[in-house]
Amino acid sequence: MRHTKAGMLCLISTVALAACEKNEDAEVTRALKGVNVIDETNLNDIMLTVADPNEGVAYFSRALEQDPDRIDLQRGLGKSLIRAGRATEGAVVWGKIVSRKEVTNEDRIDHADALIRIGDWKKAEGVLDSVPPTHETYRRYRLEAMIADSNKEWRKADSFYETAVGLTTKPGSVLNNWGYSKLTRGDYKDAERLFGEAITYDPSLFTAKNNLVLARGAQKKYALPILQVNQTERAQLLHTMALAAIKQGDVTIGKSLLEEAIETHPQHFEAAVRSLRTLES
Numbered sequence: 001m002r003h004t005k006a007g008m009l010c011l012i013s014t015v016a017l018a019a020c021e022k023n024e025d026a027e028v029t030r031a032l033k034g035v036n037v038i039d040e041t042n043l044n045d046i047m048l049t050v051a052d053p054n055e056g057v058a059y060f061s062r063a064l065e066q067d068p069d070r071i072d073l074q075r076g077l078g079k080s081l082i083r084a085g086r087a088t089e090g091a092v093v094w095g096k097i098v099s100r101k102e103v104t105n106e107d108r109i110d111h112a113d114a115l116i117r118i119g120d121w122k123k124a125e126g127v128l129d130s131v132p133p134t135h136e137t138y139r140r141y142r143l144e145a146m147i148a149d150s151n152k153e154w155r156k157a158d159s160f161y162e163t164a165v166g167l168t169t170k171p172g173s174v175l176n177n178w179g180y181s182k183l184t185r186g187d188y189k190d191a192e193r194l195f196g197e198a199i200t201y202d203p204s205l206f207t208a209k210n211n212l213v214l215a216r217g218a219q220k221k222y223a224l225p226i227l228q229v230n231q232t233e234r235a236q237l238l239h240t241m242a243l244a245a246i247k248q249g250d251v252t253i254g255k256s257l258l259e260e261a262i263e264t265h266p267q268h269f270e271a272a273v274r275s276l277r278t279l280e281s
Helices: 002-049 053-066 071-083 087-097 105-117 121-129 138-150 154-166 172-185 188-201 206-218 231-247 251-264 270-280
Strands: none
Touching: 002 053, 002 071, 053 071, 071 087, 071 105, 087 105, 105 121, 105 138, 121 138, 138 154, 138 172, 154 172, 172 188, 172 206, 188 206, 206 231, 231 251, 231 270, 251 270
């Protein structure tokens, strides 16, 4: 009898121990799953920000082979393709995302952005029209302004640009876009002002500096403004100013600016040399 009781106790102990081990295994699995989710989220963020864009494309493509229905991985692939300059492929991916029931307004804005990058303005406009007017974000109004520009709806464009500027703490790029819009309309003075503002927000924005020189050149202001530039950038701006002067018919000034650009550049400035040779011949 004693042996039977002892056997039962051993059996109960074994079952209890097995149950404890199973519970511990389950807890460990849950904990590891949580850690994996955190690690994956961090890795996804890294691939969308600091990683090389093409590495991001490869990473999200591989992840989607394992789990093709995950919309967060599809978004990661779409954003990585845009970062990598592969807008045509990006537009296809975003087109698939916006057809899903989990689609968000930000997804539609990303789709419109991709469509604008490949020049499909009409379709981009239709996508933005599907976003409720209550969804007021910097990106939305920036794209709305660009589409209004493409339609030459200047009043609407100005309104959208102004709204976009008010919705971000870093308006340098949108001010540059607004300035370029003014430049294409022939409003050179206002364009110059907007490019100047863009540079105050982002002194590294060379595109705005180049556009500022174009706006000044169109007004026959051939002196470079005071800007934070290195020697190579200064030479490039002088070249831009020279071409603007030549376009205005001020050939002598343009030639002088080309010679200064060639002299300023720390290396051989092929583009300016070619322009000067063309001018002289």
